[in-house]
Amino acid sequence: MEHNQNGEPFVYTSHSPKDTEALAAWLAKAAFPGAVIGLDGDLGAGKTAFSQSFAKHLGVKGVVNSPTFTIIKEYEGRLPFYHMDVYRVSLEEAEDLGLDEYFYGSGVSLVEWAQIVRELLPELHLHLYLETTGETERRITVQGYGEPYEEWCRSLKQNGVSTE
Ligand SMILES: Nc1ncnc2c1ncn2[C@@H]1O[C@H](COP(=O)(O)OP(=O)(O)O)[C@@H](O)[C@H]1O
Numbered sequence: 001m002e003h004n005q006n007g008e009p010f011v012y013t014s015h016s017p018k019d020t021e022a023l024a025a026w027l028a029k030a031a032f033p034g035a036v037i038g039l040d041g042d043l044g045a046g047k048t049a050f051s052q053s054f055a056k057h058l059g060v061k062g063v064v065n066s067p068t069f070t071i072i073k074e075y076e077g078r079l080p081f082y083h084m085d086v087y088r089v090s091l092e093e094a095e096d097l098g099l100d101e102y103f104y105g106s107g108v109s110l111v112e113w114a115q116i117v118r119e120l121l122p123e124l125h126l127h128l129y130l131e132t133t134g135e136t137e138r139r140i141t142v143q144g145y146g147e148p149y150e151e152w153c154r155s156l157k158q159n160g161v162s163t164e
């Protein structure tokens with residue numbers, strides 16, 4: 001599916017895991033049933049760190065591990081939380097995972113290595129691109145595809161990640 005890029009991205013400079021957690025907390029608060037967030041970036045960029053913070057702020061109790069070997073893990077928080085890592089999956093294999101059940105379900109989906117399943121993602125989604133720019137510095141480019149995700153980006157640009 002083609003994703004028309006609408007709206008300016010919000011480019012966030014994270015200086016520490018705490019900063020990344022602040023962005024995750026903001027997005028967890030904004031999340032709604034059926035929200036989809038795709039994550040890309042090199043190994044060690046912080047995709048799983050972001051996902052763990054997101055889960056925590058969504059009210060998930062207990063440990064959220066990288067789902068690398070299970071592809072999809074389900075958790076219960078304020079909303080159901082579906083954590084996916086499609087690193088080891090081809091697009092063809094992913095087509096048989098029934099991802100739509102998750103994407104259009106009652107929970108929130110976070111997909112690590114989202115570009116692999118780009119054409120299976122809903123047209124409306126949020127995308128985060130994480131880049132390592134220093135030992136503990138990460139540049140996180142947040143791009144909305146459709147509403148309400150573009151509104152999230154506008155709000156983040158205007159107000160920063162403060163959840164106040
Ligand atoms: N600003 C930051 N944001 C996120 N993680 C950071 C940051 N600075 C250092 N880190 C560290 O980088 C590592 C990121 O690893 P991980 O989340 O597993 O990456 P990925 O899932 O993208 O491969 C973690 O050890 C984390 O503590």
Ligand SMILES: [Mg+2]
Nearest residue numbers: 047048066112
């Ligand atoms: Mg990871």
